[in-house]
Amino acid sequence: MKELYIEFLNAENEESIIEKFHNTLVDTNRGYDFFVDWDKIRKHVEKHKIEFNILNSLIGSKQFDNDLREILLNYPRVLPVIPILLAIRDLNFKVIRDFTDKNLDIVNYDFNIRPLTLEEIDGIVEFFDKTGLKRFFLEMGTKSILDYVMGVEVGMDTHARKNRSGNRMELLLKPIIEDIAVKNGFEEVLFQKNFKYIETNYGIEVNSSIKNRKADFILIKDNKKVNIEVNFYSGTGSKPQEIVDSYIERQNELKNNGFEFIWITDGEGWRGQKNQIHKGFEKIDYLLNLHFVRLGLLEGILCRI
Known part of the structure; x- marks a missing residue:
């Protein structure tokens, strides 16, 4: 994984990757369509x-x-x-x-x-x-x-802006993820479905620890299963450590069910949280921000999974 990041980001080492992640965080995920529907x-x-x-x-x-x-x-x-x-x-x-x-x-x-x-x-x-x-x-x-x-x-x-703000990252990334998935041969891209849904409709067994959990994105290709979770951290609500720990735990549960896991996060709340970002990169296989996605790293990861 580290080699792929170094290649796409022209980085020297993991510390350089974390520095680039931190320095390319965005302050908002609002587009012009956020204000009024x-x-x-x-x-x-x-x-x-x-x-x-x-x-x-x-x-x-x-x-x-x-x-x-x-x-x-x-x-x-x-x-x-x-x-x-x-x-x-x-x-x-x-x-x-x-x-x-x-x-x-x-x-x-x-x-x-x-x-x-x-x-x-x-x-x-x-x-x-x-x-x-x-x-x-x-x-x-x-x-x-x-x-x-x-x-x-x-x-x-x-x-309704509260809801748009809450799911803005999902809607922002949905067309990008769908386009990348189609280009790379994924047969299914499921949005906001729980894992029980894929067990019922695709015969993919999952254990009780994740069965009733909702996934932002589930990508299916032959025997490959990928869960992509996205969030935007503005600095309010949960503490950074709690957020990172929750996604580390999610990856562990997914791996026990044969899933690969990708976490895309961004937001000004991560500024000054390099220790937690470092922990995320250390424990989570694929951690990206919006800038990394735009550079093509998400597609690079899905090509190699």
């Missing part, structure tokens, strides 16, 4: 385009409550889009009507499509009034509910 937002808005346009008729209404009642009575299909106007995905939720009431009257709201009773319609009219939606339609000067909802969806998508 515009395709998802457009899909969400287009899904209810008709319903939003029906609600458009309420903008500046001179008899808002009556017009809203007519819409709810004749077009109950608008019900699921009402919570979206308040940046809420849930269709069922509870609200305390009055905190000053010693009995704390709880109101249950159900925005699933269904014919509404007059009492339920009155309840939703009250909901518009109490939440400020009525004021929004009458006073905020909005010309298009679709445009407004587009902005709401952008805001709600910021919550």
